Amino acid sequence: MGRWGITLPLTGVPVLHHKDLVAELSDLGYTDIWSAETAGSDAFTPLALAAQWSDKVRLGTAIVPVYTRGPALLAMSAATAAEVSGGRFVLGIGSSSPAIVNRWNAADFTEPFKRTRDTLRFLKAALAGEKVTEEYDTFAVKGFRLERAPEQRVPIMLAALRPNMLRLAAKEADGAITNWLGVNDVPKVRAELGTAELAARIFVCPTEDVDSARALGRLLISTYLTVPAYAAFHDWLGRGEALAPMHEAWAAGDRKAANKLVPDEVVDDLVVHGSVAQCRERVAQYRANGVDTPIIALLPTGADQFELVRALAPGA
Incomplete structure (x- = not known):
């Protein structure tokens, strides 16, 4: 197997x-x-x-x-x-x-x-x-x-x-x-x-609580994917444009906004839920x-x- x-x-x-x-x-x-x-x-x-x-x-x-x-x-x-x-x-x-x-x-x-x-x-x-x-x-x-x-x-x-x-x-x-x-x-x-x-x-x-799963996923993604190595990784994978608003908010010091700006489709790609x-x-x-x-x-x-x-x- x-x-x-x-x-x-x-x-x-x-x-x-x-x-x-x-x-x-x-x-x-x-x-x-x-x-x-x-x-x-x-x-x-x-x-x-x-x-x-x-x-x-x-x-x-x-x-x-x-x-x-x-x-x-x-x-x-x-x-x-x-x-x-x-x-x-x-x-x-x-x-x-x-x-x-x-x-x-x-x-x-x-x-x-x-x-x-x-x-x-x-x-x-x-x-x-x-x-x-x-x-x-x-x-x-x-x-x-x-x-x-x-x-x-x-x-x-x-x-x-x-x-x-x-x-x-x-x-x-x-x-x-x-x-x-x-x-x-x-x-x-x-x-x-x-x-x-x-x-x-x-x-x-x-x-199966999609909202809860996505909320946790956004929190983790906004914390991890703002690390330079992970940011570069996802630029390479093609998510740079989708994650740009999150990065801008994070760089401005607005962590709450960065969290909210993680698109649902990115969460669904990177966090398995259901x-x-x-x-x-x-x-x-x-x-x-x-x-x-x-x-x-x-x-x-x-x-x-x-x-x-x-x-x-x-x-x-």
Whole structure:
């Protein structure tokens, strides 16, 4: 049936409360658990726990910023995750955003493409057990070697939104992870990535209350798509004109107006909503259009989130 992923932890649910759900996931048809890292849980701890609760699902970070940990620490974290999961771990890395990197973690957000490329090259060497002494364009490492390199090769995937990063993912990594993507956008992304694995986080809001779903979608879109990298991504995808009024209001400091100016058709493209059955069918369309690993990001509706995860399983 192909891959079918879920983003954990669920919104507002403590990490340790996921144990029983994680144990069920593979029987429900889920193949993957992917974490995220913004201002809630870190990316690695939930996956280390999930590795003990399920011995079948693949575990991935989507994504870990390349600025907020030193290169050696990132390699150590990845090696540990690979060890505790028995080789089921995929390391997803990316540049993240100026807010997370600079404003929240006091790091310089400079040359994101080069920093991601350099981190990828370092990690490939370090996780292979090599001793690394290298002057990269954006940092230098002298004499680092993992004390215990992973027994199996750790796949590395890149957060990629536009052609340069997608091509880097295709050439030097094991695939790409993308975000805020419409079903009909997939072929354009796939054309740049080629045959490498494409994972996509898909925001799913299982409710037939269209107004509520769109209201939540507009809030998220006006927050995320005003980040420069996402703005450029949607310019490339062809939504520049539709989103121009939102960007103008946001730049003027009018957040409420920016929210209201997100067109319904953009929300409907980027946020899956409707009945559970309709949502499940729409996620499957992403896979049919070229996404290898759809990763559901469940948006809160007030319903029991655990039951929604079960209902959104591919075999439900």
